[in-house]
Amino acid sequence: MVKLYPKTSLGMGLLYISGAISWLVAMGIAALWFRTILLNPHTNPKVGYAISPLYYFLVTFHGMSAMYIIVDDLALGIFAYALYKSGMSIVHFKTLTVLFWILNLAPIVTFAGGPITGWYMYPPLALQTGSWLVYHTNALIGLAYFFLFLNALAVILSSLVMFIDAIKTRPKEGKIPIFAAYAMMFAGALIFLTEPALAAGELWYTLYFWAGVSVNPLTWVVLFWFFGHPVVYYVPFTVFGGLYALIPQYAGRPLYSERWARWNIILLFTFSMLAWVHHLQTFPLPVYIRAFITPTTLILAAGSGLTVLNLALTIFYSPKGYNYKDPVGFAALIAYIGFILAGLQALILPINITNIIVHNTYYVVGHFHLMIWTIILVGSIAIILDMLRSKVGATLDFSSLSRGLLYAGLSMWTVGAFITGYTMSVAGYLGLIRRWDAYPVQFQPYMDIMTYGAIIMGASFVFIALPIVFTLLRVGIPIFWTPTTGVTTPSTITMNINSPKGGSGSIIKEIKETKGNTLDNKITKLK
Numbered sequence: 001m002v003k004l005y006p007k008t009s010l011g012m013g014l015l016y017i018s019g020a021i022s023w024l025v026a027m028g029i030a031a032l033w034f035r036t037i038l039l040n041p042h043t044n045p046k047v048g049y050a051i052s053p054l055y056y057f058l059v060t061f062h063g064m065s066a067m068y069i070i071v072d073d074l075a076l077g078i079f080a081y082a083l084y085k086s087g088m089s090i091v092h093f094k095t096l097t098v099l100f101w102i103l104n105l106a107p108i109v110t111f112a113g114g115p116i117t118g119w120y121m122y123p124p125l126a127l128q129t130g131s132w133l134v135y136h137t138n139a140l141i142g143l144a145y146f147f148l149f150l151n152a153l154a155v156i157l158s159s160l161v162m163f164i165d166a167i168k169t170r171p172k173e174g175k176i177p178i179f180a181a182y183a184m185m186f187a188g189a190l191i192f193l194t195e196p197a198l199a200a201g202e203l204w205y206t207l208y209f210w211a212g213v214s215v216n217p218l219t220w221v222v223l224f225w226f227f228g229h230p231v232v233y234y235v236p237f238t239v240f241g242g243l244y245a246l247i248p249q250y251a252g253r254p255l256y257s258e259r260w261a262r263w264n265i266i267l268l269f270t271f272s273m274l275a276w277v278h279h280l281q282t283f284p285l286p287v288y289i290r291a292f293i294t295p296t297t298l299i300l301a302a303g304s305g306l307t308v309l310n311l312a313l314t315i316f317y318s319p320k321g322y323n324y325k326d327p328v329g330f331a332a333l334i335a336y337i338g339f340i341l342a343g344l345q346a347l348i349l350p351i352n353i354t355n356i357i358v359h360n361t362y363y364v365v366g367h368f369h370l371m372i373w374t375i376i377l378v379g380s381i382a383i384i385l386d387m388l389r390s391k392v393g394a395t396l397d398f399s400s401l402s403r404g405l406l407y408a409g410l411s412m413w414t415v416g417a418f419i420t421g422y423t424m425s426v427a428g429y430l431g432l433i434r435r436w437d438a439y440p441v442q443f444q445p446y447m448d449i450m451t452y453g454a455i456i457m458g459a460s461f462v463f464i465a466l467p468i469v470f471t472l473l474r475v476g477i478p479i480f481w482t483p484t485t486g487v488t489t490p491s492t493i494t495m496n497i498n499s500p501k502g503g504s505g506s507i508i509k510e511i512k513e514t515k516g517n518t519l520d521n522k523i524t525k526l527k
């Protein structure tokens, strides 16, 4: 069961993951709700635009809960697990638990005010009382921004504390394992270096409402995107670390090139903080800045390409073939293939000449949702399933019911995601602008398909969530988990020692687990 005050690294990981799942459900409901609104293009002036404020609130809630809460919960939860899996550990359990609750609960005060500012909160609209459905006084809107500031502060401190704990418990000899190394850089350093820009902006807005401090719109935009671009990498690049650990396990061989994977950290880390300028493409930028946008973004894409190639070669040179029949192996593979398809779709975006065709349209929405639905969500699910396996211990494994729900759910999810994502892309290419509830009627068939795809995804999410949530709540364990007999089946005997379950693999796994737990225990005792 998830402990509200965990004392192990694995428990801390599961706490943050539970936060992510809770908010994911809320933001998913918001998405289905505004998708239902979009089934009607509200273009009839007689009817008026009465539903627009609700639509814009749901869109804002959707974006804010994703970017300010869920991605951080997921990245930090995976970070804690990466430490556990690498024989490292969290040290500051009490601090991180308090930070977890601030991170997750503070934004409720903001949402209660009914913001329709969009998650990027651009001035001057976000500084007008009319941009809030419930809060209408300076004091209350200042409070709403202050609680967002507290959320950002908790994110920064969580990543910093976990990073420090990782350094404290790093292996005495040899390199930091690749999973933990990625987590340290992308769920640790990247967060505490870029999130302060958001925190500063939010504090600035608070002071605007509470003390009349003036806000410079262009400075806001620069501050915001210095955070707003890297934030999209908090989870994917941390998940890369997880895939570097999981895919070799299911391919039954070591990673094709660990050296590439390590060098790639430097490339991804540097360029993820340079590429944000591409968010200013509709600003009247000088040519040299435009010339900066395309290569920085494409070099970053090349770093992702290197990850893809490294994993492809690992799968291709697998001695016994990739084990996609395991739910974790299956999810990792879907995340990987989805990432390639979602990445290719995006290549025209950073190029100045082609960006103009699709800028601010559903094409962009299609791009980042395909990324979110594959590498971020399915990639995290692969890691979460692996976490659950570590949690229940080597004597239990997914039951046939769990496997059925996970395969069906993940397949259905992927089908829905590609229907919705590619329809978004096509509609965007044809000129459908983002964030319109009163959109031109000729786009209605596309909107309908997107909504039906989203409903498929919503339904499939229930399939995937059932075994995960029940295990986290420690309900129905005998239904979702069956004992591993300990008798090795022929297929597992011949597999690599890192085989995910059964046979010799389970012994190795048990040793690893004991190692992780002992370290956790030692640290708890030390405190």
Ligand SMILES: [Cu+2]
Pocket (backbone or CB within 6 Å): 228, 229, 275, 276, 278, 279
């Ligand atoms: Cu960007």
